[in-house]
Amino acid sequence: MKPKIIVYMRVDERVIKDLEKDFDVTIFQNHEYLGNPQFDQALKEAEGIIGLALKVTKDLLDAGPNLKIVCNVSVGYDNLDIGEMTRRKIMATNTPGILDDTTADAIFGLLIATARRIPELDHFVKSGSWTISLQPEQYGVDVHHKTLGIIGMGNIGSSIAKRAHFGFGMDILYHNRSRNLQAEKDYQATYCDMNSLLEQSDFVCLMVPATRETADLMGKEQFKRMKKTAIFINGSRGKNVDETALYEALKNGDIHAAGIDVYKEEPTPSNNPLLQLKNIVTLPHIGSSTTECEFNMSKLAAENLKRGLRKEKPLTLLNECFT
Ligand SMILES: NC(=O)C1=CN([C@@H]2O[C@H](COP(=O)(O)OP(=O)(O)OC[C@H]3O[C@@H](n4cnc5c(N)ncnc54)[C@H](OP(=O)(O)O)[C@@H]3O)[C@@H](O)[C@H]2O)C=CC1
Numbered sequence: 001m002k003p004k005i006i007v008y009m010r011v012d013e014r015v016i017k018d019l020e021k022d023f024d025v026t027i028f029q030n031h032e033y034l035g036n037p038q039f040d041q042a043l044k045e046a047e048g049i050i051g052l053a054l055k056v057t058k059d060l061l062d063a064g065p066n067l068k069i070v071c072n073v074s075v076g077y078d079n080l081d082i083g084e085m086t087r088r089k090i091m092a093t094n095t096p097g098i099l100d101d102t103t104a105d106a107i108f109g110l111l112i113a114t115a116r117r118i119p120e121l122d123h124f125v126k127s128g129s130w131t132i133s134l135q136p137e138q139y140g141v142d143v144h145h146k147t148l149g150i151i152g153m154g155n156i157g158s159s160i161a162k163r164a165h166f167g168f169g170m171d172i173l174y175h176n177r178s179r180n181l182q183a184e185k186d187y188q189a190t191y192c193d194m195n196s197l198l199e200q201s202d203f204v205c206l207m208v209p210a211t212r213e214t215a216d217l218m219g220k221e222q223f224k225r226m227k228k229t230a231i232f233i234n235g236s237r238g239k240n241v242d243e244t245a246l247y248e249a250l251k252n253g254d255i256h257a258a259g260i261d262v263y264k265e266e267p268t269p270s271n272n273p274l275l276q277l278k279n280i281v282t283l284p285h286i287g288s289s290t291t292e293c294e295f296n297m298s299k300l301a302a303e304n305l306k307r308g309l310r311k312e313k314p315l316t317l318l319n320e321c322f323t
């Protein structure tokens with residue numbers, strides 16, 4: 001009998017076909033969770049899970065007594081209770097590194113789209129409103145040669161810095177808990193404390209993981225510190241931003257505009273007040289979502305799963321529980 005596994009949302013079709021050669025696969029595509037009879041039954045028997053953003057909690061682990069490995073098709077792993085998984089010797093893996101350029105393209109694209117008001121002006125043309133000359137109120141702001149502050153100068157933050165430095169001649173400030181000497185050397189990035197970064201940057205881009213420490217890292221006080229002309233970009237996780245404070249900052253003109261790819265709740269409800277504002281550009285969490293990148297992430301996650309269930313060390317293991 002083949003070992004049973006769960007494929008949970010957004011795993012590439014070709015990779016699923018390959019997994020079916022070795023495993024008995026049950027597929028869930030639509031946020032199914034505990035309480036759904038099919039999901040509960042599959043979880044009871046599954047040795048592995050591969051997929052995106054499944055909330056792996058103590059309750060879920062209790063309901064999956066045979067689980068040996070959970071393989072995220074993402075670099076972020078705030079959906080996994082790593083402590084509890086390690087205590088139970090269940091392996092956790094993610095997909096670091098291979099999505100840096102793709103995500104940086106998307107987040108830098110979001111920054112440009114926000115600064116140059118691309119979605120709004122696209123609508124202006126397509127709705128037939130371009131019957132007179134453009135008005136100054138519709139102008140955007142320059143990106144090139146401005147100051148970009150990156151909070152979270154890790155793999156993706158560095159790829160964003162590369163684009164900003166070489167492509168747009170921007171000055172780069174950054175804030176981490178520790179210095180990134182490579183980014184300082186390669187992109188002339190300057191390390192600074194968070195308050196100085198917020199006060200000096202024309203663009204603030206958030207790229208930290210979602211942890212207990214980063215919850216609501218950007219709140220009322222932080223938005224107040226930013227320049228009134230500045231633009232805020234969140235490419236990290238919605239948990240890192242107080243959405244009410246962001247709404248107030250945008251509405252009151254404490255900051256000029258924002259571009260966000262991620263939300264507290266995803267999919268974000270259509271009545272999220274942020275969606276009513278004109279000075280925000282929104283994306284549906286698509287940082288790494290290109291055909292090529294999603295395939296490569298699925299492939300890496302599947303390789304991790306195969307290795308783990310063969311009792312070999314997965315390539316990108318997150319917890320120290322391999323025995
Ligand atoms: N929008 C999307 O589609 C995507 C979003 N993401 C999100 O981006 C995140 C970052 O990914 P990646 O660049 O690969 O991760 P990395 O681990 O390479 O980088 C994270 C950076 O954040 C810094 N950091 C961590 N905690 C803090 C803190 N408390 N205060 C300040 N800085 C901090 C780290 O530096 P130090 O440790 O020195 O503090 C590090 O430089 C992911 O965790 C994920 O949530 C990722 C991919 C796609």
Ligand SMILES: O=CC(=O)O
Nearest residue numbers: 073074075076288
């Ligand atoms: O949000 C995507 C990820 O890879 O993390």
